[in-house]
Amino acid sequence: MxxxxxxxxxxxxxxxxxxxxxxxxxxxxxxxxxxxxxxxxxxxxxxxxxxxxxxxxxxxxxxxxxxxxxxxxxxxxxVLPGDPPPAPPSTRVIDCPHCREHLDVSTARPGSEIDCPNCGDRVWIPPNVPAIAGASAQPSALATIALIETILAAVFFLPLAAMSLAIGLVAYWRIKRRPDRLEGGGQAVISVWGSAVLLLIYLLFMPGFFTAPMGTAPLDDLPGMPVASTEKPSAHVEDTKIRDDGSGGTVVTGSYTRKLDDLIPYNKTLAETPGVTFLFGPISPDGYTFTTMHPRGSRDENGPKGFVFRGGAKR
Incomplete structure (x- = not known):
């Protein structure tokens, strides 16, 4: 030794x-x-x-x-024999005028300048700086806060671990820089490692905390979504255009399509027509039905004047 x-x-x-x-x-x-x-x-x-x-x-x-x-x-x-050592000598401490860091100037000459270890600026040492009794390192408040945040994150809310991780890292950095002024490095280390583990658990096992996993629920089960009917559409859906504008009424029949791709041009036409509503009926493995409602139109033949089209497609 x-x-x-x-x-x-x-x-x-x-x-x-x-x-x-x-x-x-x-x-x-x-x-x-x-x-x-x-x-x-x-x-x-x-x-x-x-x-x-x-x-x-x-x-x-x-x-x-x-x-x-x-x-x-x-x-x-x-017990080691002899008299106990003398009390720690008094020290002279000033505050950096730029960053408020406490500076021990016991060994510095009054009237000289020193570099602040925190901000790097030059600090002038005034004469007659009062001496204070030597004190032991004080517990780091940041380390204590970080440890409390880690415990709260583990008990209540895992995302709090991100905050405790940041505070713990800052506390550990400050303690390492000034070990003669601050203590609590063990608390800071526990907070950093504990927060990192909690964040890892959160990311691995709770991916759906903010968003629901895809495929867990059908759209019909979500709040505010209309519940679709479960009854099968008929094998043949009348494809009829009905026009009732008060001039005697004219029925125009169209052709029935058995391919979904055949409806794409029609869908595009509807999308480009202002005021047209495109409503799907029940959808099943056998096919689906749909209804379009034009301006002043209704899904019901006996409704107001307008233009209604019912159609369907078979898979």
Missing amino acids: KYCVCPACEQPVDATAYTPGESIMCPNCRGSFQVPEPGSPRWVQPRMLPCPSCSTHVDVTAFWPGAKVLCPVCQQQF
């Missing part, structure tokens, strides 16, 4: 996994500092103490006096 001393609180910090120049956070004062270069006096030798129960030498370098140490061999705890 390799240990270097925190320049703020003088507490040894395990820097085995870090390289010189890399930023590291002190677990005691929560301050960040750079790992020193090899040969620096800030590097310290590991401190070993024998366990009172089994006499195994335990590395206690990263522990402060008064802390409880767990022996890795006998699993017994013992």
Whole structure:
């Protein structure tokens, strides 16, 4: 194990996994500092103490006096002798005038300028910045909100998972950037993974949440649709044009078609004629009937004056 001393609180910090120049956070004062270069006096030798129960030498370098140490061999705890470490030093904090990010300027010289780690703008450090007691990281409100949103999505409404996923990602990004100020990374990770799983379940197993799957219900069963008659059309449907304009009445008979394609030109004619209504009757495997109603016309021969045509096609 390799240990270097925190320049703020003088507490040894395990820097085995870090390289010189890399930023590291002190677990005691929560301050960040750079790992020193090899040969620096800030590097310290590991401190070993024998366990009172089994006499195994335990590395206690990263522990402060008064802390409880767990022996890795006998699993017994013992208290490290000595006085507890001093309280974390006071810090000087200002707000970035551009993005309102809290900036620790304890090690900066008053009157100088520093770069804001959030927005990148230059921030001037005023003189006589009041010192405040060192505080531990605060819980991230965004991480808590994201976790609550994930629980609500799982219980009530799965699409809420999209919102909790976005909030969780933002919370995790902010915590990773400022680990000395914010905590709650575990909540953010749970929210992100939980929301992703809920969204996957929603997309795979609930495709008809907003739209009904095709073919689940006939058109006649939908609200507001007229119910078609179930009786079969007759094998032969009279194909008759009836005109009653008060001039004595004239009956004009047409030919009966047995092919659906033969009706296409007629349908086109009807579609291009203003005021013509084209109504289908019962449809069955045997064929169908239809009625057209022209302006001032009726489906009933005895109705108002007009022009009515009844026809059909056989499959």
